[in-house]
Amino acid sequence: MKQFIYFTVLLLMTACAAKTDRNINSVLWVQTAAEYQANCYQAYNTALLSIETAIADNRWTGALEQTNDFSDLPPAVIFDLDETVLDNSAYQAKLALEGSGFQLSSWDQWIGMQQAGSIAGAVVFINYIQNQGIEVIFISNRECRKRDNASSLCPQEADTIENLNTIGITGITEKNVLLKHEYMDWGSEKKSRREYIVEKYRVLMIFGDDLGDFIPGVKKEITPEKRKETAAIYNHNWGTKWFIISNPMYGSWRQILKTPRHRYLQGLPENNHP
Ligand SMILES: [Mg+2]
Numbered sequence: 001m002k003q004f005i006y007f008t009v010l011l012l013m014t015a016c017a018a019k020t021d022r023n024i025n026s027v028l029w030v031q032t033a034a035e036y037q038a039n040c041y042q043a044y045n046t047a048l049l050s051i052e053t054a055i056a057d058n059r060w061t062g063a064l065e066q067t068n069d070f071s072d073l074p075p076a077v078i079f080d081l082d083e084t085v086l087d088n089s090a091y092q093a094k095l096a097l098e099g100s101g102f103q104l105s106s107w108d109q110w111i112g113m114q115q116a117g118s119i120a121g122a123v124v125f126i127n128y129i130q131n132q133g134i135e136v137i138f139i140s141n142r143e144c145r146k147r148d149n150a151s152s153l154c155p156q157e158a159d160t161i162e163n164l165n166t167i168g169i170t171g172i173t174e175k176n177v178l179l180k181h182e183y184m185d186w187g188s189e190k191k192s193r194r195e196y197i198v199e200k201y202r203v204l205m206i207f208g209d210d211l212g213d214f215i216p217g218v219k220k221e222i223t224p225e226k227r228k229e230t231a232a233i234y235n236h237n238w239g240t241k242w243f244i245i246s247n248p249m250y251g252s253w254r255q256i257l258k259t260p261r262h263r264y265l266q267g268l269p270e271n272n273h274p
Helices: 002-020 024-032 034-056 089-098 104-113 122-131 155-167 191-198 224-233
Strands: 075-079 135-143 177-180 202-208 242-244
Touching: 024 034, 024 089, 034 122, 034 202, 034 242, 075 122, 075 191, 089 104, 104 135, 104 155, 122 135, 135 155, 135 191, 155 177, 177 191, 191 202
Parallel strands: 075 135, 075 202, 135 177, 202 242
Antiparallel strands: none
16 A cells, blocks of 8 residues: 555656656747747857858858868858748747657658758858859758658658758758768767768858757766866867857757756755755
């Protein structure tokens, strides 16, 4: 009997925890707050301030992996896609409303719908640099997965290009879009794809919503403190070469936290029990 009560209480606690962790506040901020929108404009507008210098200075690179002789390479800018250029908050809102979690199958369905919106400021900025002759490269963890009844090994690539067209980003071909698992060594760690790009281009800037879009080795088996230290090491790059879009909904910042996550909340000293 005692055991039964214990398990019932445990089940109730788990159910309550799941209900209170439905990401509602985060998705609301992205979908309704002018403050979020202003944050996105701020990132893209700030980039406009240094783009001319970046183009003119052939010693300028924004990629840590760019250690080759890059001065004569054509210029490119690297963008992450989701929550950097494409707005998938409708998918996140669906999960929040249903009380369900991320699943590759529902995410792939969403990609196939080609309904993602645009992040404020992204389309204007990308069109601007395209007109300057700068190559636009997308490094995304949208994953190449064969779908039932489809002949393509990576239908996600065509879906993504079509979705980009819909929001006003044109002239994008498959060579501009580097998806996860498109090649064997292209895993969710983006370092190998940046290494591939720096061989062909001088990378002027990087745009992303996750520390891993800029820096290798920050997406797993790392503490929040260590990630903050790493971000601080590159303090001078933020806002000059690297531009980050806020994403409170998901990301490696959240993935690296062990559950229960409330253990990371730092209250007043009297609240902090071991
Ligand atoms: Mg992203």
